[in-house]
Amino acid sequence: QVQLQESGPGLVKPSQTLSLTCTVSGGSISSGSFYWNWIRQPAGKGLEWIGRIYTSGTTNYNPSLKSRVTISIDTSKNQFSLRLFFVTVADTAVYSCARGYTYDDWFDPWGQGTLVTVSS
């Protein structure tokens, strides 16, 4: 059973870079018709898709974040990562990673999520 776990700093200063890693266990990140996503949820608000990466390295990003986001993948470590540049307080949220299925575009499973606070 595939499981995902986010890791990274819980506090980032404004204008700096948010960096998170998602570790996939119970299966290979390279197997099947899947892609790997980052999704966030500000407190009291809805979910926002950030972007995805395929095993090939192809990426797609939310247009509203595209200029500040990079998602990368390390198949040797079964991990993929998120970097969000020039963060502001508006980027404070619970960040989750999730597996996506290519043909039906659903997300499952999800990681537990990690709270990242942007504050000086």
Next chain:
Amino acid sequence: QSALTQPASVSGSPGQSITISCSGTSSDVGSYNLVSWYQQHPDKAPKLMIYGANRRPSGVSNRFSGSKSGNTASLTISGLQAEDEADYYCCSYAGSTTFFVFGAGTKVTVL
């Protein structure tokens, strides 16, 4: 403001049926049968409940069903149970520019 519109809350008594709507546009819900629904209990990861607008993953109770008409998708929970009390989010593919949009979520309360 979320791209898909959901009611903030829906409630029902045990055993009743409730329906959560998810209103989009012709650029997302209306154009693709790629609507999915997620259940999220407090401090838990979201769980996939419905995909492809009306398909249920194995292991999900058949009390959960999905449908779509025009630009609006719906999730129906029949035979409401206490364990169904959670937040529910809809999501739709929105084309190769926007990719994915979510609703703001609906809090389901079992009275």
